[in-house]
Amino acid sequence: MESVFLSLSLSLVFIVAGWGNKTGMALATYHRTCKLVHRAVDCNQRWESTVPEDLPADIEVLLLDHNTIRTLKNTSLWQYQNLETLSLCENKLELIEPGAFLGSRDLKNLFLAGNTLFTNYSVTAAALRSLPALRKLDLSGNHLTEDMVVTMLCNLSSLESLSLARNIIMRLDSSVFESLSQLQELNLEKNYIYEIEGGTFEGLQGLKILNLAYNYIPCIVEFGLTQLKTLNASNNIIEWFLAIEGDAVFELETLDLSHNRLLFFPLLPRQSKLRSLLLRDNEMSFYRKLPNATSLMDVTVQFLLIEGNTTNVTTLSLWEEVSLSNLSSLNFLDMSQNQFRYLPDGFLGRMTSLSHLKLNQNCLETLHIQEREPLGMLTDLDLSQNRLSELQVDLGSEGTLPNLRLFNLSANRLQRVPPNIFTHTEITTVDLSHNHIDLCPQQANANGAEYPICIDLRNVTSLRKLYLAGCGLEMVASNTFSGTPLTHLDLSNNQRALARGLQSLKDISLMLQVLSLRNTGLSSTVEDIDFSGFQNLVSLDLSENSLTSFPESLSGLKLHTLDLRRNRLPSLPQHSMQKQLGRSLNVLYLSQNPFDCCKLEWWDFLHSLRTVHVMDRGQVTCNYSSNIINTVGLPESVLQSCRWMTVNMALLYLVLTLPACLTLLVAFAVIFLTFKHKLLQMVKNQYRVSSPY
Ligand SMILES: *[C@@H]1O[C@H](CO)[C@@H](O)[C@H](O)[C@H]1NC(C)=O
Ligand SMILES: *[C@@H]1O[C@H](CO)[C@@H](O)[C@H](O)[C@H]1NC(C)=O
Ligand SMILES: *[C@@H]1O[C@H](CO)[C@@H](O)[C@H](O)[C@H]1NC(C)=O
Ligand SMILES: *[C@@H]1O[C@H](CO)[C@@H](O)[C@H](O)[C@H]1NC(C)=O
Ligand SMILES: *[C@@H]1O[C@H](CO)[C@@H](O)[C@H](O)[C@H]1NC(C)=O
Ligand SMILES: *[C@@H]1O[C@H](CO)[C@@H](O)[C@H](O)[C@H]1NC(C)=O
Ligand SMILES: *[C@@H]1O[C@H](CO)[C@@H](O)[C@H](O)[C@H]1NC(C)=O
Ligand SMILES: *[C@@H]1O[C@H](CO)[C@@H](O)[C@H](O)[C@H]1NC(C)=O
Ligand SMILES: *[C@@H]1O[C@H](CO)[C@@H](O)[C@H](O)[C@H]1NC(C)=O
Ligand SMILES: *[C@@H]1O[C@H](CO)[C@@H](O)[C@H](O)[C@H]1NC(C)=O
């Protein structure tokens, strides 16, 4: 009774809420616990163990995810004859009775993920066969083996999209999908597939998207699915990828082979429409320039293809195969996390549409971009985490990289880059961090001579973001960035760069918005740490320096984020927070400073501001008689002692001065006593009053 009343009142509330939406058209109304919008019913997460029987008969969409339905009975859907979409994901579904769908022959989309349909799969299979219009079927996560799958898919010839992800399929052969002639999309990820027999997908003439990710496939040879647009074979153990030879045009646009064990660059179809080639995290390299390579000029590989009792031997010259495929439509190439030591001459030249190239985390030692391989469309180039000590870019008249925007050279061994490499580009972001470089113009060194090698970043008018962390920079000269309107600058971990304070940044101070000066040896004694010129600064990182007092000039800035971690600040001046800084500041980091526990008025004031969020609040500590105490929830005893300390100070002074006073007093007394006689006589003499002795 009570529960009825509860659900009634709930419905009421929901109806009221529904009317609140004045869009007029698709008003939500509520039946007991389900939400009705137009012809769609949402009964997700309602702890239902059966399909509700009293929904409007004309519904088209019924969502019953996250309930506890075990069986879909013959009668369950009988009254919903217009049903087109039914979702029963994450229930405890074991069985769909053969007659369950006889009343809803229009059902097009059926989602059954996360159930236990393996239990009575042959009965369920019969139910599925009674759906002549079924287009989309999701059977993922149902503990199905390949034999069960064969049974369940038999005669589902109307299917266009099928997911069998997260089951226990181990091998595939041509019988599995043979009846699915309309299939366009097939998801087999997260199974245990280690073998796919030739011909498995051959019948699927309309197949466009095939996902085989997270299986145990050891190689893909004779790849001949010309109709496929997307193949995802990432996260397998693939050592070889080899397309069939010939000039057939492949529709392939996206090939994902990342996280595999490829040793060689994949042998791609000669003619394809490939746009994205993802090869991240493999073991690839080019082998022609092996250390003792003279005898290896023509590295070839022989494949033994065994089928039944016939064996074919294919001999391939690896590098030539790469150069034979037409990659003129390739847009995105990810070769990161491999073993590449060099790129063959002309390798990039044929990728005339390439806009993103990721070569980070390889072993590249030099890179030569030639004028005859103009990467005219390249916008993003990531060469970070290699061993590059040399970068050669042949600069044509219009520049070899005219559209380059992001250039990541972080963590290499570069000391220089080709002069003017940045000037003829659209470059906005350069990451040179973790290279041992120096910037031009240089400060003369002790002998008065300049260091010979430096990188010139002056007059790069498009550059906005520059990352120079951990470059071992010598002192930055004041005109280093002149003509380069930087908004983001990272100089962190360069101990000597700002030895003379912020003077070096004066050319760009007004433009800078984000500045990191972490661990740059700044201390409050450096002559010039005046931030007053940085009026557009929004984010400032001053952590890991030796500031012993809060830089007063910060109070006038409109900072949003300020990082003061790991300095030597005893307090933050409250008056700074009462100025502009306190009004704009939103994010503040303060931990690992020796704040004084007895002088935390500013801390309470910060808290009272409410707009300032101390992100590391829990880690902020203060220092009380050589103890380090968490500032949040400072024990009352400490506060007491602090108060006492002020009182005690007065006492202390008293105690300190008392002995001195006493000593003086005693001294006076002694003097008085010693000279008492004389004094008395003096007194007497003065008064000359005769007195009888
Ligand atoms: C009103 O209902 C429409 C359709 O269901 C929905 O998209 C929209 O977000 C709702 N607006 C409000 C204010 O609830
Ligand atoms: C369900 O319907 C099928 C086909 O109409 C029939 O063979 C089966 O016996 C029915 N099952 C039950 C439990 O009524
Ligand atoms: C469903 O499977 C269980 C266990 O495998 C079995 O006991 C039961 O008879 C099956 N039900 C039907 C209707 O086949
Ligand atoms: C599949 O369809 C064929 C031809 O319509 C039919 O002969 C066969 O019995 C069907 N298989 C099943 C399991 O229903
Ligand atoms: C391939 O599948 C994996 C796993 O589902 C996914 O993370 C990845 O983004 C997919 N690749 C593409 C290109 O969609
Ligand atoms: C290359 O040749 C030298 C001398 O012949 C030999 O010592 C060295 O081990 C060879 N290196 C490789 C990788 O084979
Ligand atoms: C072997 O080669 C022949 C002729 O080139 C071809 O018809 C046959 O399909 C190939 N067999 C295999 C297993 O590749
Ligand atoms: C290969 O096997 C087929 C039957 O599987 C047989 O007819 C044929 O003679 C065999 N060929 C050879 C060369 O063994
Ligand atoms: C590569 O393919 C494109 C069209 O996809 C075509 O225009 C171009 O001529 C081809 N290049 C070569 C070298 O075959
Ligand atoms: C450059 O690459 C490094 C490491 O690969 C990465 O941490 C950094 O964020 C990248 N820089 C930019 C500006 O994207």
Ligand SMILES: *[C@@H]1O[C@H](CO)[C@@H](O)[C@H](O)[C@H]1NC(C)=O
């Ligand atoms: C930068 O440009 C300015 C104005 O065009 C010019 O005077 C100056 O010499 C240039 N500096 C460098 C280092 O090229």
Ligand SMILES: *[C@@H]1O[C@H](CO)[C@@H](O)[C@H](O)[C@H]1NC(C)=O
């Ligand atoms: C805490 O203060 C004492 C004396 O006031 C000082 O000796 C000690 O170094 C300080 N501790 C830290 C971590 O700064």
